[in-house]
Amino acid sequence: xxxxTLTILGCGVMGQAILSAIYKAEKSEDxxxxxxxxxxxxxxxxxxxxxxxxxxxxxxxxxSPNGIVVESTFxxxxxxxxxxxxxxxxxxxxxVETVMKEVxxxxxxxxxxxxxxxWTINQISTYSKNVTRVMTNTxxxxxxxxAALAFSESVNSTQKELVKTLINHVGMCIELPEKxxxxxxxxxxxxxxxxxxxxxxxxxxxxxxxxxxxxxxxxSLKVMEGTVKMVQESGLHPAVLKHQVCTPGGTTIxxxxxxxxxxxxxxxxxxxxxxxxxxxxxxxx
Ligand SMILES: NC(=O)c1ccc[n+]([C@@H]2O[C@H](COP(=O)([O-])OP(=O)(O)OC[C@H]3O[C@@H](n4cnc5c(N)ncnc54)[C@H](OP(=O)(O)O)[C@@H]3O)[C@@H](O)[C@H]2O)c1
Ligand SMILES: *[C@@H]1O[C@H](CO)[C@@H](O)[C@H](O)[C@H]1NC(C)=O
Ligand SMILES: *[C@@H]1O[C@H](CO)[C@@H](O)[C@H](O)[C@H]1NC(C)=O
Ligand SMILES: *[C@@H]1O[C@H](CO)[C@@H](O)[C@H](O)[C@H]1NC(C)=O
Numbered sequence: 001x002x003x004x005t006l007t008i009l010g011c012g013v014m015g016q017a018i019l020s021a022i023y024k025a026e027k028s029e030d031x032x033x034x035x036x037x038x039x040x041x042x043x044x045x046x047x048x049x050x051x052x053x054x055x056x057x058x059x060x061x062x063x064s065p066n067g068i069v070v071e072s073t074f075x076x077x078x079x080x081x082x083x084x085x086x087x088x089x090x091x092x093x094x095x096v097e098t099v100m101k102e103v104x105x106x107x108x109x110x111x112x113x114x115x116x117x118x119w120t121i122n123q124i125s126t127y128s129k130n131v132t133r134v135m136t137n138t139x140x141x142x143x144x145x146x147a148a149l150a151f152s153e154s155v156n157s158t159q160k161e162l163v164k165t166l167i168n169h170v171g172m173c174i175e176l177p178e179k180x181x182x183x184x185x186x187x188x189x190x191x192x193x194x195x196x197x198x199x200x201x202x203x204x205x206x207x208x209x210x211x212x213x214x215x216x217x218x219x220s221l222k223v224m225e226g227t228v229k230m231v232q233e234s235g236l237h238p239a240v241l242k243h244q245v246c247t248p249g250g251t252t253i254x255x256x257x258x259x260x261x262x263x264x265x266x267x268x269x270x271x272x273x274x275x276x277x278x279x280x281x282x283x284x285x
Pocket of ligand 2: 109110111129130154155159
C-alpha cells in the first residue's frame, strides 16, 4: 500500500483536522508503519476560498516529516477519485449523496473512510464494499480528538491497521461495534459541549463567589486537566479518587451531596443518553 494517494472529499473543519494530523505525523523508523502513510493527499472542496484555506494551512506547517505532498483543489472531485487509492469522505452528511453520485463510477471498491454523522456502513456500501465509519470530535483540530472506528466485513487486517495508524493521529482511536455508534455520537461527538458546560458552570461558581472571571476560568481548566491526569496516571477508579478527596464531615462531601440533591449525575447521564436517542433518529431518515 506504500506510496498511495489519499483524497479528502470535502476538506472543511474535520477534514482539515485529519489532514493536519496525518501531514504532521512523525516519521516512523519501521518500514511497515511508514508504508501506511500516503505519498500524496488531495484535498477536494466546493469553492476556491476553501481550497486556498487548505493551502494556507499546509504552508503554515512546513515540510511533512513523512514527505507527504498535498494538492488542494476545488471542482476536481472526479479527477481526484480517479487518481486515489483511499477516500476520506468529509462533507456534511446532507451532501454525501450528491457528492458521491458524481464520482460513484470511479470508486471501484476503493476504501472509503467516512466521517459523516448518521451514515451507516450499510448506506455507504452502496458506493464501495470497503468502508470505515468514524465518529470523532472537534478537539481533533488540536491533536486531542477522540475517534471511534467500525469496519465493513471486507476490510482486511492490513487496511484496518492502516486506518488505525492514520486516524490515531487525531488524538486517539478505538474500534467499536457499529451498533454503539449512536452512543459514540453523543459521548464523543457531542462530548466537548458537555464538558464545556461543566467548565462554564465551575467558572460561574467562582465568579458568583467573588473570584474574577479570568482567574475562575484558569482555575476551572487546571482542575479539569489535573484531574484527568490524576485518573490516567494513578489508574484508579474515579469513585476511589473521589472518596480520597472527601474528608469526613468536610467541604467536599458536602458539595457532592448538594450536587446529588440537584440531580447533577443523573442529569449528565440522561443528557448524554438523549443525544444518542436523537442520533439514532437522525440516522433513520
Ligand atoms: N464538526 C464536528 O464537530 C463534527 C463532529 C463529528 C463528525 N462530524 C462530521 O464531519 C463531517 C464534516 O463536517 P465539518 O464540520 O468538517 O463540515 P465543513 O466544515 O462544512 O466541511 C465540509 C467541506 O465539504 C466541502 N464540500 C461541499 N460540497 C462539496 C463538493 N461538492 N465537493 C467537494 N467538497 C465539497 C466544503 O467545501 P466548500 O466550502 O468549498 O463547499 C467544506 O469544506 C460531517 O459529515 C459531520 O457529520 C463533524
Ligand atoms: C475491497 O474489497 C474487495 C472485496 O469485497 C477486495 O477484493 C478488494 O481488494 C478491496 N479493495 C481495496 C482497494 O481495498
Ligand atoms: C488487504 O487488501 C489490500 C488491498 O486490496 C492488499 O494490498 C493487502 O495485501 C491485503 N492484505 C491482506 C492481509 O489480505
Ligand atoms: C482576561 O484575559 C484576557 C485574555 O487572556 C485578557 O485580554 C484580559 O486583559 C484579562 N482581563 C483581566 C481583567 O485580567
